[in-house]
Amino acid sequence: xxxxxxxxxxxxxxxxxxxxxxxxxxxxxxxxxxxxxxxxxxxxxxxxxxxxxxxxxxxxxxxxxxxxxxxxxxxxxxxxxxxxxxxxxxxxxxxxxxxxxxxxxxx
Amino acid sequence: xxxxxxxxxxxxxxxxxxxxxxxxxxxxxxxxxxxxxxxxxxxxxxxxxxxxxxxxxxxxxxxxxxxxxxxxxxxxxxxxxxxxxxxxxxxxxxxxxxxxxxxxxxxxxxxxxxxxxxxxxxxxxxxxxxxxxxxxxxxxxxxxxxxxxxxxxxxxxxxxxxxxxxxxxxxxxxxxxxxxxxxxxxxxxxxxxxxxxxxxxxxxxxxxxxxxxxxxxxxxxxxxxxxxxxxxxxxxxxxxxxxxxxxxxxxxxxxxxxxxxxxxxxxxxxxxxxxxxxxxxxxxxxxxxxxxxxxxxxxxxxxxxxxxxxxxxxxxxxxxxxxxxxxxxxxxxxxxxxxxxxxxxxxxxxxxxxxxxxxxxxxxxxxxxxxxxxxxxxxxxxxxxxxxxxxxxxxxxxxxxxxxxxxxxxxxxxxxxxxxxxxxx
Numbered sequence: 001x002x003x004x005x006x007x008x009x010x011x012x013x014x015x016x017x018x019x020x021x022x023x024x025x026x027x028x029x030x031x032x033x034x035x036x037x038x039x040x041x042x043x044x045x046x047x048x049x050x051x052x053x054x055x056x057x058x059x060x061x062x063x064x065x066x067x068x069x070x071x072x073x074x075x076x077x078x079x080x081x082x083x084x085x086x087x088x089x090x091x092x093x094x095x096x097x098x099x100x101x102x103x104x105x106x107x
Numbered sequence: 108x109x110x111x112x113x114x115x116x117x118x119x120x121x122x123x124x125x126x127x128x129x130x131x132x133x134x135x136x137x138x139x140x141x142x143x144x145x146x147x148x149x150x151x152x153x154x155x156x157x158x159x160x161x162x163x164x165x166x167x168x169x170x171x172x173x174x175x176x177x178x179x180x181x182x183x184x185x186x187x188x189x190x191x192x193x194x195x196x197x198x199x200x201x202x203x204x205x206x207x208x209x210x211x212x213x214x215x216x217x218x219x220x221x222x223x224x225x226x227x228x229x230x231x232x233x234x235x236x237x238x239x240x241x242x243x244x245x246x247x248x249x250x251x252x253x254x255x256x257x258x259x260x261x262x263x264x265x266x267x268x269x270x271x272x273x274x275x276x277x278x279x280x281x282x283x284x285x286x287x288x289x290x291x292x293x294x295x296x297x298x299x300x301x302x303x304x305x306x307x308x309x310x311x312x313x314x315x316x317x318x319x320x321x322x323x324x325x326x327x328x329x330x331x332x333x334x335x336x337x338x339x340x341x342x343x344x345x346x347x348x349x350x351x352x353x354x355x356x357x358x359x360x361x362x363x364x365x366x367x368x369x370x371x372x373x374x375x376x377x378x379x380x381x382x383x384x385x386x387x388x389x390x391x392x393x394x395x396x397x398x399x400x401x402x403x404x405x406x407x408x409x410x411x412x413x414x415x416x417x418x419x420x421x422x423x424x425x426x427x428x429x430x431x432x433x434x435x436x437x438x439x440x441x442x443x444x445x446x447x448x449x450x451x452x453x454x455x456x457x458x459x460x461x462x463x464x465x466x467x468x469x470x471x472x473x474x475x476x477x478x479x480x481x482x483x484x485x486x487x488x489x490x491x492x493x494x495x496x497x498x499x500x501x502x503x504x505x506x507x508x509x510x511x512x513x514x515x516x517x518x519x520x521x522x523x524x525x526x527x528x529x530x531x532x
Contacts, residue, residue, distance in 0.1 A: 024450070024469050025318065025320075027468070055320060060183065060454070061469075062114045063454075065456070067113065067458070086114055088527075094382045103244070105382055105383045106384050
């Protein structure tokens with residue numbers, strides 16, 4: 001899991017919270033799936049910038065997963081605005097899945 | 108702030124769910140008709156009850172389900188949005204009101220107003236769908252092989268329903284060179300090969316890898332399948348209309364054989380390269396449907412060989428048609444219903460609650476035990492009914508028709524349970 005960030009402490013807090021956000025089809029959380037590319041914090045303007053992806057651009061649950069990430073971060077960091085960009089370049093690949101995620105999928 | 112540009116916009120559930128509800132009821136009606144007329148399946152296929160059951164299955168069950176799912180999935184395939192919800196509603200209203208008229212007409216063999224009005228309404232409904240699909244494709248930013256499969260399939264469907272309308276008219280006033288029975292195989296294969304085969308392969312090769320979480324994709328194989336099926340259909344029409352040589356039918360049959368084989372190979376590769384090792388029962392029955400394609404494909408080859416030598420047994424032809432509608436098409440619909448409908452309903456009920464507490468998983472919206480019971484009733488009913496047709500054993504046909512009715516009832520129970528799901532607190 002290599003999430004790009006400018007604030008390690010807050011990023012770690014965010015990733016712990018985001019482990020509750022599941023991709024409903026896979027049944028695995030967005031962090032272990034490797035869907036979160038970057039989490040950057042602007043303390044002056046109270047902004048969180050998230051760059052994330054989905055396992056497939058065709059995901060019918062895409063909006064829901066994205067909204068879930070946004071709500072979770074807004075709940076955790078009260079007073080912050082969350083700006084999410086869903087990108088498909090670079091595309092998601094199975095190499096992005098964490099070790100725990102692999103164990104879950106191999107069951 | 109949220110960047111929406113890269114996300115596919117879902118079609119409103121109002122344009123999708125009515126088709127699922129209609130298709131489920133149609134399947135129940137078809138199995139009731141099957142129970143009432145199971146003995147007819149031991150004789151020649153051109154009989155009112157068989158025509159009624161076949162059109163309930165082909166139009167009410169298979170086509171309505173695919174039309175509904177297409178309104179949801181086509182925007183996904185083209186990474187755009189559906190051109191018009193109004194056309195989707197019109198398509199439902201017109202096709203949905205035409206089907207009962209046509210089925211009633213076949214059951215009572217009244218080829219006047221009920222059949223003609225029904226066929227006309229169905230054609231108008233399919234035309235609305237064709238316009239919607241074409242306009243959506245034109246206004247989309249991306250066009251991939253799956254979208255071309257869907258467009259070509261819809262064109263073949265419209266051709267099949269136009270031919271069907273002409274055949275209905277031909278019953279009461281001769282407008283074609285020969286009687287309607289002569290053109291039946293042409294009409295049937297435009298629908299089976301052009302509509303169902305192209306659409307199911309086009310959408311299936313997108314959905315099956317997606318649900319398996321497999322990154323396998325080979326557009327070259329899909330384009331080969333696309334060309335093979337379309338060439339086979341064009342060749343079949345030409346041979347049917349202009350060549351009297353029966354052995355020539357072996358050419359389009361060989362092309363279809365190759366296309367089905369390539370589709371099976373594609374799905375096998377996607378399965379082998381899947382990331383998630385566990386597969387659920389919905390995916391298992393979807394994969395089983397691919398194997399079940401082998402039954403009509405083999406029967407088609409046998410029928411073609413027999414036709415070249417002398418004459419094909421009518422029971423073989425009935426078994427061929429039955430294994431398409433009650434076998435392959437029904438199995439893939441069973442699997443895909445519970446992979447798509449729960450997500451559509453979940454998005455409707457829980458989308459606004461994203462991140463605001465625990466919600467049930469989409470897959471929990473249907474009852475897995477009922478699904479398993481349905482699968483057992485269905486598979487046993489299907490195998491026994493095909494056997495009953497082939498050996499012409501009335502008791503077997505009656506018992507297996509009841510098993511299929513049970514499967515349809517359980518399917519409906521689960522579908523309506525999902526559709527009427529109310530949010531948990």
